[in-house]
Amino acid sequence: METIKIKYFTDKIDKLTYIDRKSDWIDLRAAEDIDLKKGEYKLVPLGIAMELPKGYEAHIVPRSSTFKNFGIIQTNHQGVVDCSYCGDNDQWFMPVYALRDTHISCNDRICQFRIVENQPKIIFEEVFSLEGADRGGFGSTGKQ
Numbered sequence: 001m002e003t004i005k006i007k008y009f010t011d012k013i014d015k016l017t018y019i020d021r022k023s024d025w026i027d028l029r030a031a032e033d034i035d036l037k038k039g040e041y042k043l044v045p046l047g048i049a050m051e052l053p054k055g056y057e058a059h060i061v062p063r064s065s066t067f068k069n070f071g072i073i074q075t076n077h078q079g080v081v082d083c084s085y086c087g088d089n090d091q092w093f094m095p096v097y098a099l100r101d102t103h104i105s106c107n108d109r110i111c112q113f114r115i116v117e118n119q120p121k122i123i124f125e126e127v128f129s130l131e132g133a134d135r136g137g138f139g140s141t142g143k144q
């Protein structure tokens with residue numbers, strides 16, 4: 001079990017909770033009513049800020065149903081929230097691009113997140129050539 005300090009920027013969204021029968025990813029909600037025209041971009045406020053546990057980061061991705069429900073895609077494809085993003089004004093956002101005119105209502109569940117441990121510190125050691133066998137470039141294993 002981990003305890004995470006969370007701040008809500010509005011009382012118009014439900015508190016974060018696990019959704020019955022879902023995985024351990026936790027859904028996030030739009031914190032305001034939003035209308036988007038086809039082709040429009042917007043940072044959708046998610047109405048929360050958190051102090052993540054030391055050594056962890058959060059990953060935000062759309063729900064599988066988000067495109068079907070709202071016609072939006074997440075422009076960064078996967079959001080990464082660093083542990084240092086923990087200030088009183090560090091509200092989480094979902095950057096979205098609308099593929100059609102659409103409406104998102106305040107409190108709609110539009111994305112989901114989980115926390116993951118930071119990767120180990122990496123030292124890059126430059127070499128002239130690598131010893132592994134060449135894999136043949138992407139797509140080299142064919143389609144079937």
Ligand SMILES: O=c1ccn([C@H]2C[C@H](O)[C@@H](COP(=O)(O)OP(=O)(O)OP(=O)(O)O)O2)c(=O)[nH]1
Nearest residue numbers: 060076078079080081082085091092093094095
């Ligand atoms: O989908 C996202 C992605 C990021 N963030 C917040 C948390 C993260 O810690 C911060 C910065 O994100 P990132 O480092 O990915 O963006 P950047 O474009 O490199 O900005 P910066 O120069 O602030 O690091 O923005 C979100 O609220 N939602």
